[in-house]
Structures are given as C-alpha cells and as structure tokens.
Amino acid sequence: MNDYEVVIGLEVHVQVKANSKMFTRVKTGFGHPENTLTDPVVLALPGVLPVMNHAALDAIIKSGLLLSCDIAPYCKWDRKNYFYPDSPKNYQITQYDKPICLRGNVEIELPGSARNVMGEHKLIPLTRIHLEEDVGKLNHAAFDSLIDYNRAGTPLMEIVTDPAMQSADEAFAFLTALKTVMVYGGISDCDMEKGQMRCDANISIRPKGQEQLGTKVELKNLNSISYVRDGISHEILRQLSLVKSGGKIVQETRDYDGQTGTSQSLRTKEDAHDYRYFPDPDLMPVKVDEAWKARLKAECPEMPFDKQRRFMKEYDIPYTITSVLIPDKSLSDYFEATAKLCGQAHAAGNWIANDLLREIGKSGESIDQCKIKPNHLAALIKLITAGTISTTAAREVFSEMASTGELPEKIVERKGLTASASSDDLETWCKDSIASDPKALAEFKAGKDSAINAFKGPVMKAAKGKANPKLVDETLRRLLAL
C-alpha cells in the first residue's frame, strides 16, 4: 500500500445564484412544483433563441478573480451534442476550448493534529472554470422515468482541478474551502442537498516515483461532502486491492452509492461519449475588458483564510475561535464589528462562539435575524468589564436581549441586576467563604493564586449574582492578606 500514491482530480459543478436562467429569463429555484419553471427556451420549442444572463457572467468572472484564475479576454459558446431526456435541445450549451477562467488555485486546510491546531495549508491548482447550463432532473419510476425541467437551464459553473490531490482528506478540504469562497463571494450557496454543488472525482493510483499517471476511474454521484470523502477512500482501496491481487484497472465511470458505501460500473471507455462539439451559432462571443474585471474586483470580499490569519494576528484570538467564525461570513463580520465596538476581541470571540451560536442554534434564526446585534453584545461586554454586572447577571441579560432586542443597560436597569451588594454584606460573605474552605485557603497561602477562585462562587451565590466581581476579588485579596 505504501509503495503506491494516489492522484485525484475533481470536477465540481456549482450553480450560480441567479434570478433567471443562463440563456432565458424564466425564474430559477429549488423545491418548486414540477415543471413550473419553464419557458419555450428551456423546453427548446422551435424558433427560440438563447440570450446570455449578464449576472451569471459576472459571477464566473468574480469566481475566477477570487481563485486567482487568468480571465480570458475572449470566450465563446459551444454545443455539446448528446441524446438524453434531461436536455430537451439534445445539446447542452457549454464552453469547450475557450473557457472564461484558466488556471488559478484554491487554498485548502488539511486536518490539524488536534482540533485546536491549525492544519497544513496547500494550494490546489485549477485547470479551468467554464460556464454552462444545468440539465433537468430525471425521477426514476419502476418502469419509466419522469422529467422535471425546473432545473434545466440554471447557470452552472464547472470547476476542474488539475490531478493534484493525494487523499480523500484533501478532496474533502478542497470542497469545504471552495464552498466557503463561493458563499463569501455571494456566487452560490453550494448546498449539496439542493444540488447547488455537485462533484465527480477522477481517481488513479501509480507506483511511487512513476511520472506517468495511472488509469483513471471517474466516480459519479458524490452527493455530499462526506460522500466525496467516503467514495474516494472506497475507490482508492478498491484500486489498491485490485492491483495487489494482480488485476488491472480499467478506465471506467463508476457510480458511488453513499447509503451502502459501494460503487458499480456505469460505463467503460469503449462506450465513451462522442459529443461532437461545435461553436453555437445562436450566441455571440464574450469579450472581457479591464473595466469589467475592475468592477468585479471591487466587489470581491477578503478571502476566508486571509481573514482568519488577520483575525489571529490583529485580534490575537485563538485558532479554535477563528475556525468557528470564519466559515460563516456573517458571523465573522459580526465578530469584527463587536470587537471593534468594545475593544475586547477575546470576550467578543467567546461570547459569539459559545453563547450566541447556542442562542441562534436554539431559535433556528440566522445571525442576521438575531435580535442581539454587535452593539448589544459590545455594550454587554463593557458592562461586565466595568464591573457593573456579574457574569451570572450578564447571562440573564443576554437571554433577555435575545428575546426582546433591548439594549443591555435597559435590561440591567429594568431587572435591577446591577452588582449592588453593599460593602458590609460583601465583607461578611467573603469572610464566611474563606472560613468555610480551609483547603483553598491553605493552597492560596502556599502561593497558588488561582485558589482564590474557590472563594468567589459562594460569595456570588450569597449575593444572588449581584456582587461586583472586581470588588469581590479585591475584598477577598484584602482579607486574605491580613
């Protein structure tokens, strides 16, 4: 097993988030009643002509800019001819020899040695990205098939990597990273369950040191990011055991079934398609000038990994927190806004990664719908730091903010949560607490500073959470020093 190396290339289809289809203006969408998103162009009725979707072109050029591709100054459309009922025209409009984006790369992060350790980063080179139209959906019944053309004609990008990945983990990391970039750029939501991102993998193995690539097998129907990883792992093992037992790998397309974790051959090289590509005479070519690229460049967001590195450097927050914030652009923007408002990035990161995520997880809201805005959270953090409220009280304020959307100061006032215990009471509670825990007292006297925390709980409890934590600490220290 160790004398072989694995070579993987991916072909990823990503649906562009657009209102209308690639070559006609009927609506796009998922989950609509069957055949309600069609028009004469989608159905290829006689006499219709395709007209390009400007926004879809913007989306692919933007993708190319985000992924450091070369944007072709000139590209054209080709017809890929084949008979299959998912495509009513009997051809698909795509880009054959002149794609819009060439080369480029996707930065990926491999799993680290532990959850809190950043993994190795790598650049996976891309071959090309082109634009085409999606096909309809076939539903297979017992004796026939049923077609829904709602998906047909949806703008679709095909992103092709070089054969440059060496493990299922890398392929998994690639899709995760690509999805994050697409979501950041507002290009696609890449929801694999809705078919917005789909992946085929070309997998081969070769003896280590051999330059020539081995015979490749194309794996289809990898319908979730986990299935991609499982399917590739399964295929690598299949090929290795085949070669080990003296067998020969044949070039073929295999269908992976994620439910059963098995694959079966769909077709071999002998029945490979002959698509007879030729330029589509119905569509004019596209020229991309510098002004167009500059307009889109200005819309490009900071790339996710760049943002993560910046957060760790600029705000000095730990990797674990950034890895929670970064995959969600809104959440990372929320963090940055809060950190700037309160000047306490650590506290902001912790509140967001723990309390805020729990809160929106519970309510099922998106971060944008959440009633607690960055200015609410920043104000709350400031109240804690100033010693106006205890952490316990802060949690209560937090829950209250989530349901009412009030500012924390108002809630503190309304509920009388100010850390307002009188100094006499506080002194008594502190004395009692010290007296009741001789073990912690001995530890503290022996020089273990953190042992002081053991006295704080009972004080807070006695104060019903309303004691000023700063004052508690100070009082305890004063008493302990006596």
Place this chain on the structure above:
Amino acid sequence: MSADKIDINHLAKLARINLTEQEKERFAAQLGDVLNYIAELKEVDVTGIEPTAHASPVYNVWAEDIAKPGLSVTEALQNAPAQRDNMIVVPKVVE
C-alpha cells in the same frame, strides 16, 4: 476527409436514426461533398487572420438577470406524448 472516410453507421447511431442501405449510400455521398468543400476551404491561405466563431464582430449580447413569468405546467406539458404527476414520461433511462 472524403466520402469514403465517413463512418455513416457511426453517424447514424449518434443521430439515433435508422438508415436503409440506399440512404446510407446517399447521405455518405452528400456528407462527403460537404467535407470536400471544407477541404477546399482549407486550401485558402489564412495567415494573419484571426480565427472567429462568428462572421459579425458583435460581442456581449446579453440581458440583465430579471426573472419573468414562464409557462404554466399545462402549457409546458401540452406537447408531451405522455405525462404523469406533472412530469413528462420517458422510457426508463439510467445513467
């Protein structure tokens, strides 16, 4: 490529049409003529001429991404030879 190089059986298969022997002969000859014509065009010296996919120098013909109403299901399916559950019925295909 001339007429004798055309694999008319392969072409017929790709086009999903059945041809009689006479038709095969006739179409192979016609397609051969087309190819001979292309061969003739290939003789022209095009040094220094940029290749193009279109005769007219028109580019970037597009529409803005504003959705418009499409067809109703009834309209969409009215030409379908067979339909069920608002979908078009075709012979079972698996790929």
